Amino acid sequence: MRIGLAQINTIVGDLAGNSRRILDAYRSLVSDGAEIVLFPELVVCGYPPRDLLFKRRFITDVEQTTREIAAQIGDVPAVIGYTEANPTAHGRTAFNAAAFCHRGIIIASARKCLLPTYDVFDEARYFEPGLHPTIVEFGGLRIGLTICEDIWAQQQVLTRQLYGLDPVKWLAGEKIDLLLNLSASPWYNTKNNVRLTFVSDAAKACACLTVYCNSIGGNDELLFDGRSVACAADGSTIAGLAAFREDLRVVEVGKNISAAPSLHLTYAQPELADIYDALVLGVRDYAHKSGFKKALLGLSGGIDSALVATIAAEALGAGNVMGVSLPSVISSQHSKDDARLLAQNLGIAYHTLSIADTVAAAEHTLQPLFAGRPRDAAEENIQARARGLLLMALSNKFGSLLLTTGNKSELAVGYCTLYGDMCGGLAVISDVFKMQVYALSRWINENAERKLGRPGRLIPRNTIDKVPSAELRPNQTDQDSLPPYAVLDAILKGYIEDGLGRRDLIAAGFDAVVVHDVARKVDLNEYKRKQAAPGLKITPLAFGVGRRIPIVQKYVS
Numbered sequence: 001m002r003i004g005l006a007q008i009n010t011i012v013g014d015l016a017g018n019s020r021r022i023l024d025a026y027r028s029l030v031s032d033g034a035e036i037v038l039f040p041e042l043v044v045c046g047y048p049p050r051d052l053l054f055k056r057r058f059i060t061d062v063e064q065t066t067r068e069i070a071a072q073i074g075d076v077p078a079v080i081g082y083t084e085a086n087p088t089a090h091g092r093t094a095f096n097a098a099a100f101c102h103r104g105i106i107i108a109s110a111r112k113c114l115l116p117t118y119d120v121f122d123e124a125r126y127f128e129p130g131l132h133p134t135i136v137e138f139g140g141l142r143i144g145l146t147i148c149e150d151i152w153a154q155q156q157v158l159t160r161q162l163y164g165l166d167p168v169k170w171l172a173g174e175k176i177d178l179l180l181n182l183s184a185s186p187w188y189n190t191k192n193n194v195r196l197t198f199v200s201d202a203a204k205a206c207a208c209l210t211v212y213c214n215s216i217g218g219n220d221e222l223l224f225d226g227r228s229v230a231c232a233a234d235g236s237t238i239a240g241l242a243a244f245r246e247d248l249r250v251v252e253v254g255k256n257i258s259a260a261p262s263l264h265l266t267y268a269q270p271e272l273a274d275i276y277d278a279l280v281l282g283v284r285d286y287a288h289k290s291g292f293k294k295a296l297l298g299l300s301g302g303i304d305s306a307l308v309a310t311i312a313a314e315a316l317g318a319g320n321v322m323g324v325s326l327p328s329v330i331s332s333q334h335s336k337d338d339a340r341l342l343a344q345n346l347g348i349a350y351h352t353l354s355i356a357d358t359v360a361a362a363e364h365t366l367q368p369l370f371a372g373r374p375r376d377a378a379e380e381n382i383q384a385r386a387r388g389l390l391l392m393a394l395s396n397k398f399g400s401l402l403l404t405t406g407n408k409s410e411l412a413v414g415y416c417t418l419y420g421d422m423c424g425g426l427a428v429i430s431d432v433f434k435m436q437v438y439a440l441s442r443w444i445n446e447n448a449e450r451k452l453g454r455p456g457r458l459i460p461r462n463t464i465d466k467v468p469s470a471e472l473r474p475n476q477t478d479q480d481s482l483p484p485y486a487v488l489d490a491i492l493k494g495y496i497e498d499g500l501g502r503r504d505l506i507a508a509g510f511d512a513v514v515v516h517d518v519a520r521k522v523d524l525n526e527y528k529r530k531q532a533a534p535g536l537k538i539t540p541l542a543f544g545v546g547r548r549i550p551i552v553q554k555y556v557s
Contacts, residue, residue: 003035038078070099132167172205227243239263299323441464
């Protein structure tokens with residue numbers, strides 16, 4: 001059999017545009033010889049639609065669009081993710097479903113059984129669960145249809161059984177010949193290994209070919225990496241599609257097909273390449289899907305803004321990115337030089353706007369009320385807010401998306417200024433720890449040199465080598481108020497992502513004073529994160545929709 005995988009990038013709510021993408025992909029794969037075409041989960045409306053599902057006509061409109069797509073499906077069937085209205089008066093108003101389309105009609109609709117309600121998922125809020133998977137008989141085959149989480153119930157993979165039903169086990173008892181899974185599985189670093197295990201185990205449990213088609217693209221904070229895959233009945237990988245790219249592939253399976261897997265070059269690429277590609281895709285899709293063609297950012301000469309600028313230039317094209325240096329009276333010359341050199345290396349527009357007069361004017365205005373009080377963070381933050389003021393003015397005037405440049409380490413401990421460096425529409429590296437920022441920057445330079453065949457750093461060496469500083473007061477360094485970033489990142493990962501308490505971290509060998517200080521900073525700055533720009537999720541637990549910590553709380557672990 002020749003199975004077409006349509007790993008396409010859709011936009012949430014763009015029913016007409018998504019319909020065109022679906023039909024274009026279908027026709028392309030049929031022309032390549034596909035005998036059945038598989039699409040991702042909720043491909044008609046885009047994933048996740050969230051509270052669009054509560055709009056009065058949304059589910060009806062998605063159903064109508066799906067019927068219109070089905071009317072153009074010919075002899076080669078297509079399995080398409082959509083929302084199906086719940087015809088009863090009980091439960092949620094819709095099912096997360098898959099339409100099996102053939103010769104102009106929907107001949108069967110499979111309903112998702114397992115509705116995840118953890119991390120970024122809240123599907124029980126919107127959908128009614130199916131009672132069991134659907135089996136369609138076509139071409140002499142018994143085809144099991146599952147949707148994303150339906151194959152994530154195997155106890156041998158999960159540390160805790162989440163569901164009472166195991167759709168894979170149920171299908172195994174039905175002796176199916178082919179298992180199809182439509183998925184919209186958001187990516188985080190290293191997730192593909194876990195995901196492949198589930199697909200492989202499902203294939204072995206059902207003793208049949210299992211084909212998984214995943215979404216690709218960025219939708220708000222979520223990044224979908226694609227990496228659709230086919231596994232043989234013994235669990236071995238037959239084919240793997242591209243990571244972070246659209247891909248249309250016909251996978252041919254049968255007794256005479258070579259056992260050597262057909263993997264796209266990016267399917268199993270190194271970790272840093274994955275993170276970089278994810279961030280580039282996230283910036284590109286967030287900007288373009290929101291209607292922006294251009295972006296701008298402040299260039300401080302530091303490593304964070306250098307990394308964001310490099311990602312933006314890759315995502316949008318150098319000609320569509322503006323870097324702005326915003327020096328104050330205490331900004332170092334090397335910071336200004338490094339920012340200028342970075343812009344030259346990237347080929348992006350570069351401008352310098354001094355904030356000295358703006359800061360002086362603000363301090364003069366405040367002087368009667370500040371008189372007699374020592375200078376402190378209030379004056380320091382005027383600099384950051386002056387920069388935010390000017391950058392937002394440029395964003396408004398030129399219709400460019402302002403990118404914020406703070407990393408996860410800084411955002412975690414509040415080492416950022418509300419209405420200052422936090423201004424912007426997208427926080428590109430807010431889920432990237434500081435040590436990852438360094439690793440990515442070095443990888444970018446090494447990769448650039450490999451492409452050029454000669455030394456050709458994009459990010460200036462001094463930007464990477466110098467001691468990090470916000471430069472809000474003379475001779476300031478980040479380590480004046482923070483532990484070394486290697487230590488800080490390790491504590492933050494344990495405290496935020498792994499759910500460890502202070503006592504756990506101290507028992508693991510971290511200094512008690514440092515642990516208590518870091519944890520206190522994390523807890524106190526929840527209010528800042530609630531007001532931050534949306535960020536691109538690259539870890540299992542990012543600040544944003546998947547993390548719901550109260551702002552006002554007194555629990556100390």
